[in-house]
Amino acid sequence: MSALAAIIWRDVRLAFRAGGGALQAVAFFALVVVLFSLAVGPDIALMRKIAGPVLWTAALLATLISLDQIWRADREDGSLDIIVETSDALPLTAAAKAAAHWFSTGLPLIIATPILGVILNLPASAYVPVLMSLAIGTPGLSLIGAFASALAVSLPRANLLISIIVAPLYAPILIFGAGASIAGAAGAAQYAPNLMLLGAATLFAALFSPIASAAALRSNLD
Amino acid sequence: MASISELANPQRFEGLAQAVSPYAVGVAFITLVAGLYYALFNSPADYQQGESVRIMYVHVPAAWMAMFCYSSMAIASAVGFIWKHPLADVAAKETAPIGAGFTFLALFTGAFWGKPMWGAWWVWDARLTSVLILLFLYLGYMALWQAIPDKIRAARLAAILAIVGFVNVPIIKFSVDWWNSLHQPASILRADGPTIDGSMLTPLFLMIAAYMALFTAMLLQSMRNELVARRVARLDMAADAATSTLVETPSAASQS
Known part of the structure; x- marks a missing residue:
């Protein structure tokens, strides 16, 4: 257990130091939101309707661009070989790496969301469902992303390939997450079913993507 | 034992494929x-849909094949991954473009059926969305194969992706039952018999x-093509290796 905690702590510290890129994902998140607002124009009524889905799409894209980082640095300096060779249970190690990615990418995105919600004129009733759906859904994004990133770890310039692989796997989380934020913005307390489905998707990812990540890592390193 | 069956199988497959x-x-x-x-x-013609019901005969089999191909691709991937069987890897790899073709055909004919029946080429409905995701899964699988030069590693990684992506197949099947859908539910494979x-x-x-x-x-044809292409690639590599030794050895170079 302490080894897993050490991996998480090390990755989070690396991500927040110079060249780590954790804040780049938040900056990208804000940038997508701003670009979307510029594209939609000053129609506030329209903006209120689409604010939740826009936040979700932007969070997903910001996660997407950060996935390549999960295993690459470890691969390049050789520590990935040591991690794979010495791990008692590689799926748990993969889950720890996904957790570290969430702490350094998913959590900052959630913290930045209320501020960006103001820019997007997000209705007051939608803040809770948007934040809750992001809190439940972004761990799933990190878990699935760690798998896709593990598939491509031995390839140079794999970012586009990772995006192509991971986008269809992200679809359920995006659908339920944005669905919860729309249901909340409509004013009704009808977002609970979407949150439950979202939780189911994340739990499913938590069960299977560490195993798949471990298999992908082993296949990449032999 | 294992190496013998690996060597023998592509040849036995060639014979079988030629016969079938x-x-x-x-x-x-x-x-x-x-x-x-x-x-x-x-x-x-259908009493409600008129002549446009005939699109069904192109559309429904294509949609079935889209899921059938993905399922066989996932099974072949599992066989290839577990038993390291190269022929299963080739089967999985060559199933993907065909399955993607059937998926595209199902979506394309579905759009042409949807326009007169629902009034829209495309609706963001659970069944249509999950089949579109299936198409992207096929494309991602093919992109992964293309990106990795080492065939053995590519086969293992693509197999993992195919098995993970299989989660979408039951979602497609039950999407019309789980969500309110414009798309009609199953009318042939039903417990109480077909309603057609x-x-x-x-x-x-x-x-x-x-x-x-x-x-x-x-x-069968594309698997044979792939096996021949691999043999050619191996021969090319062997020929390259032979020429490079010729150049490196002074006596051989003077002879040529």
């Missing part, structure tokens, strides 16, 4: 002609047989 291929092509041709004749001329009239089932089953035979013929 002509029959598959023949069955595909006959059932396609018969099925299209029944579908276009010798079956009734027999006059429409004949062309439908003929077309399904045609698509299956076509899939068999195309898969």
